[in-house]
Amino acid sequence: MKIVINGIHANLRFSAAHMIPEHESCGCIHGHSYIVDVQVEGERSGKFGFVADFKEIKGVVRDISSTLDHKVLIPLQNNLINFKSTESSVEFVIQGKEYKLPEEDCLLLDLKSTSAEDLAEYFAEKVFDKLKEKGAKISSVEICINEGIGQGAFFTKSD
Numbered sequence: 489m490k491i492v493i494n495g496i497h498a499n500l501r502f503s504a505a506h507m508i509p510e511h512e513s514c515g516c517i518h519g520h521s522y523i524v525d526v527q528v529e530g531e532r533s534g535k536f537g538f539v540a541d542f543k544e545i546k547g548v549v550r551d552i553s554s555t556l557d558h559k560v561l562i563p564l565q566n567n568l569i570n571f572k573s574t575e576s577s578v579e580f581v582i583q584g585k586e587y588k589l590p591e592e593d594c595l596l597l598d599l600k601s602t603s604a605e606d607l608a609e610y611f612a613e614k615v616f617d618k619l620k621e622k623g624a625k626i627s628s629v630e631i632c633i634n635e636g637i638g639q640g641a642f643f644t645k646s647d
Contacts (some may be wrong), residue, residue, distance in 0.1 A: 489532055491539045495523040495634065498546055502553035506561040506602035509568040509582045517560065523634040524549050524611060528619065530626030540624040548618045552611055559595040561602040604641035608633040612645040
């Protein structure tokens with residue numbers, strides 16, 4: 489059985505800035521008001537026969553979203569970004585363009601990119617693992633990260 493949570497109606501959202509190095513229009517810092525849609529497939533179980541409790545799923549997604557909210561998302565695994573060593577700020581260079589941002593304004597992610605595709609995978613992995621930890625008998629979690637209404641990327645994490 490599959491359950492679905494529409495992020496725009498469930499208020500599963502976060503706002504963040506990012507850049508996609510070398511992309512013609514997304515190569516500079518810009519931001520989105522992201523919306524997170526969730527689908528969970530699995531076996532009904534437990535006292536109430538839920539695939540997973542909607543409230544728990546929303547809580548997990550909101551916890552993840554809160555770590556990204558109002559941050560500049562920076563991928564650590566992108567070979568086009570050269571980081572400089574510093575203690576109080578995040579400094580990096582992309583194609584000769586130098587950036588220096590306060591550390592508390594940034595979130596360094598162990599990703600190759602902060603595209604909607606990579607963020608969808610990031611969320612799906614985390615939501616899947618967290619629901620499994622909570623004992624849900626799920627077989628897959630599908631996440632859509634929307635960069636705007638009607639424009640997003642899906643990723644499915646399954647056993």
